[in-house]
Amino acid sequence: MASATKDETQANDGLAQEQPLPVRAYRIMLRARVIEDKLASLYRAGMIKGGVFLGRGQEALSTASTIFLRKGDIYGPCIRDQAGRMAFGDTMLDTLRTYFGSAQGPMRGRDGNIHRGVPKEGSYAMISHLGSMIAVVGGGLYARRLRGETGAVGITSIGDGGTSTGAFHEGVNFLAVEKLPVVIVVANNQYAYSTPNSRQFACADLLDRATGYGIAGHRADGTDIFSCLEVLERAVQAAREGGGPQMVLASLLRLVGHGEHDDASYVDPTLRKAPVGRDCIEVGAQQLTEGGFATADDIAAWTAEAQSEVEAALSIAQREKGPDPLHEGWQAISTSRLMDGYYNGGDE
Numbered sequence: 001m002a003s004a005t006k007d008e009t010q011a012n013d014g015l016a017q018e019q020p021l022p023v024r025a026y027r028i029m030l031r032a033r034v035i036e037d038k039l040a041s042l043y044r045a046g047m048i049k050g051g052v053f054l055g056r057g058q059e060a061l062s063t064a065s066t067i068f069l070r071k072g073d074i075y076g077p078c079i080r081d082q083a084g085r086m087a088f089g090d091t092m093l094d095t096l097r098t099y100f101g102s103a104q105g106p107m108r109g110r111d112g113n114i115h116r117g118v119p120k121e122g123s124y125a126m127i128s129h130l131g132s133m134i135a136v137v138g139g140g141l142y143a144r145r146l147r148g149e150t151g152a153v154g155i156t157s158i159g160d161g162g163t164s165t166g167a168f169h170e171g172v173n174f175l176a177v178e179k180l181p182v183v184i185v186v187a188n189n190q191y192a193y194s195t196p197n198s199r200q201f202a203c204a205d206l207l208d209r210a211t212g213y214g215i216a217g218h219r220a221d222g223t224d225i226f227s228c229l230e231v232l233e234r235a236v237q238a239a240r241e242g243g244g245p246q247m248v249l250a251s252l253l254r255l256v257g258h259g260e261h262d263d264a265s266y267v268d269p270t271l272r273k274a275p276v277g278r279d280c281i282e283v284g285a286q287q288l289t290e291g292g293f294a295t296a297d298d299i300a301a302w303t304a305e306a307q308s309e310v311e312a313a314l315s316i317a318q319r320e321k322g323p324d325p326l327h328e329g330w331q332a333i334s335t336s337r338l339m340d341g342y343y344n345g346g347d348e
């Protein structure tokens with residue numbers, strides 16, 4: 001079983017590090033599910049500007065992606081990575097501050113929703129879901145190499161559809177040639193928007209793409225948090241120990257539409273009933289109770305706790321003001337001034 005010690009991982013998710021790893025991971029998955037359920041209802045109530053793109057069904061893989069990261073590592077998330085963001089330190093309050101355009105949030109109300117990030121903490125603001133983060137995360141690690149800094153690992157994730165883009169192929173080739181310590185997490189959720197795997201690629205297995213670029217490939221069951229933890233721990237360790245880029249491929253099903261504007265009616269109903277269509281939150285609850293990690297009452301209490309946390313964060317974020325255009329400097333978030341001034345609210 002995967003393990004992580006207190007000083008190996010970030011004490012960043014608000015949950016005690018002393019908890020067994022599967023419990024800690026499950027609670028992060030659950031918190032992501034609870035906040036995303038809230039985002040979905042806020043969207044339907046017309047209370048959110050812009051799109052809402054959720055990771056329902058992908059929380060196990062997303063959580064396992066970043067739970068083994070340390071301070072100083074780099075994360076380039078994609079649109080379905082609320083859980084991975086939370087495992088890397090994103091709070092419910094900062095999530096909601098971004099969705100509600102609060103000037104107190106990490107993007108200071110100037111960029112929305114899934115495009116948030118905290119660059120000075122290694123969490124890069126997402127550009128696009130379709131492969132652009134691979135080169136950016138690789139570039140971050142390459143810059144550190146040029147400065148003589150070693151030991152950091154980068155993680156970025158992508159969907160099945162994204163693995164056919166030019167940005168993906170160029171990015172992975174760059175990582176491979178430079179032997180950069182990046183784990184590319186591929187969530188094969190069977191569709192790219194409404195396009196099924198069969199209309200996306202003709203190779204037998206997406207891991208063939210790792211072979212094609214000369215990098216290591218690993219396979220996980222994306223519906224099973226234990227499998228995801230075991231595989232991601234191995235991949236992150238291999239990258240950290242000099243093994244170069246690692247690709248992790250996990251199969252699962254997106255249990256929502258592409259975004260909340262999409263009803264996913266094109267999804268083949270047989271997939272929903274197949275093992276790949278299992279809900280990792282339900283599977284995880286069963287695994288934890290059968291494995292003696294938790295009782296059904298514990299899980300109910302964790303859920304209620306997460307729901308109260310969302311409501312408390314929402315009542316703060318909804319009351320906060322957006323940026324004041326007269327006094328806002330509008331520099332890029334990556335400028336040192338904003339990096340240093342993060343959260344001091346008023347350096348311009």
Ligand SMILES: Cc1ncc(C[n+]2csc(CCOP(=O)(O)OP(=O)(O)O)c2C)c(N)n1
Binds near residue numbers: 128129160162254
């Ligand atoms: C050039 C371009 N075309 C289309 C889109 C809209 N778009 C964003 S994600 C996506 C599908 C991605 O599918 P996949 O990589 O499988 O990820 P998933 O959404 O399934 O997580 C599309 C069509 C875009 N962002 N950019």
Ligand SMILES: [Mg+2]
Binds near residue numbers: 159188189190192
């Ligand atoms: Mg997909």
